[in-house]
Amino acid sequence: MPWTAVLQNYPDAASAVVALPTYPLFCAAMRLPLRLLHIGAHQKMLGTLAGASVVVVGTGLTALTACLTKYSLLAALGDGPPSMRPAADVILEDAQGLAKILLIAQVFLGTHPRRLCPSHLHHPGAFAQGSLPAGIRYKTASEARLLDRLGHRHGCHTCGTRFQKSFVGDHQPPRSFNLPDMRFFPQCRPCSNSQGGLTSGKVIGVRLMRSHHWSRGFDWHYWGPSAIGLLAAPLFYNSDAVAPTATTVPYLLDPEHYAKLTALGTETARSFGIDPLEAKERVQDRAAEQLSELEEQARAWRDQLIDKGRWPAKTTGQTLRALLKCYLQKVTLFAIMTFYRFLPEAGDRSALDNLELEFKAKSLEIAALWKEL
Structure with missing residues (x-):
């Protein structure tokens, strides 16, 4: 598809x-x-x-x-x-x-x-979901296993990364503060190294704040x-x-909506000093020119397909440029038809309906040529 x-x-x-x-x-x-x-x-x-x-x-x-x-x-x-x-x-x-x-x-x-x-290095981080009671001494072997399990499940409590073979036991609050009720939180090695400068006073200001690991965005x-x-x-x-x-044609062709849009378009045009009937004629002429150019381009492609049977390699660049030009013409025609719908009188619909039918026919013709290419 x-x-x-x-x-x-x-x-x-x-x-x-x-x-x-x-x-x-x-x-x-x-x-x-x-x-x-x-x-x-x-x-x-x-x-x-x-x-x-x-x-x-x-x-x-x-x-x-x-x-x-x-x-x-x-x-x-x-x-x-x-x-x-x-x-x-x-x-x-x-x-x-x-x-x-x-x-x-x-x-x-x-x-x-x-x-x-x-996360702030002085406090439990944004991913602090599991911890263990901690004393002044560092973690024991059993505490290390539990911290690794918590770290692989919830990530480093500071940055959130889970991509660590083992996790460091981080005292929170830090031991240098000499505060009671400390707890162990799993922490990755880079965050632990950053926190190591707390006692020496090297980690200050913005460096105290740690952003999340990129993997937590998933x-x-x-x-x-x-x-x-x-x-x-x-x-x-x-x-x-x-x-x-x-954006569908049935919505635009509904009499109630069409009447509202026509009234709005006429009022807006007159507020800018534009005559709706004159503008409609100009837009209709421009749309006819675009349709004729589109039809001529499509006919030229069809003739070349019949004559050559396929596109030669040397004309690939010309083909792409022609297709791009056709696409730009279609976009221009969309804009013209939009403006044309914005201005005509409520009772005059035949020219617009014919214009839409011609445009759809040319679009289908171009789509068929594209598939053949």
């Missing part, structure tokens, strides 16, 4: 695949400013607020990315010109509904907001809720707000 057919038949799945990495990438990017601001997972109030802000903005960007992708696919591959509704309205309406679904999924299935913040808590929300989103869409309905 051609990729264009896959994208056209499954726009929701295609937009979900494109938008899925948005949330984990945004979370990873936000850890740098959080490090600079010294906002870490150990701060219950500030860390929770910062993490919640990252969740809200990240889900909003994910929803917006999905809706932009979906709308673009349907506008380019749908059975009609792009919607007459302002694109921003369609995208924002869909994005708001999708963001709510993603946010609910993150609340119930995602991780605690504080775990999105970097955790279920980051991409799982987004995947469920993106795939479940079509069940909650409003049919009047969703892009597929707005």
Whole structure:
């Protein structure tokens, strides 16, 4: 099945695949400013607020990315010109509904907001889920085995990595603080080496904050809720707000919607000092020119196919340039037809309908030639 057919038949799945990495990438990017601001997972109030802000903005960007992708696919591959509704309205309406679904999924299935913040070397880290009672002395052999088991299950409590043969027993709070109730947390060797400079005073400022290991971006808590929300989103869409309905020809040809769009187009045109009838004639003439060029190009390709039987190797570059030119003409024609729909009087429909039929016929002809190539 051609990729264009896959994208056209499954726009929701295609937009979900494109938008899925948005949330984990945004979370990873936000850890740098959080490090600079010294906002870490150990701060219950500030860390929770910062993490919640990252969740809200990240889900909003994910929803917006999905809706932009979906709308673009349907506008380019749908059975009609792009919607007459302002694109921003369609995208924002869909994005708001999708963001709510993603946010609910993150609340119930995602991780605690504080775990999105970097870890502080003076405190249990963002991945501190298991620990052992600790004394002044270092870990025993049995404690080492238990810490390795906790480390392979939950990762280093500071950066989260699980790719360690064995884990170091990290005293929290650090022994240099001489505080009671210390506990052992599993820690990887690089984080332990960074923490070793605490007593010498070499680790100060931003170096006290440790970002998460890159492998934790693949955790279920980051991409799982987004995947469920993106795939479940079509069940909650409003049919009047969703892009597929707005970009199809039957929607545009519906008398009620057509009357509203015509009134809006006429009013908008006159507000800019444009005569709708004159603009309609100009656009119609331009569309006719584009159609004739498209028809001439298609006829030339068909004649060459008949004469040659196949495309010679030396004309491959010419073929690609011709196909690119044809594609650009199709895009231009989409824009012309969109503007043409925006202006005509409500009762004048025959020219527009004929234009659409001719355009569809030429599109099918070009698609057939493409398959033969």
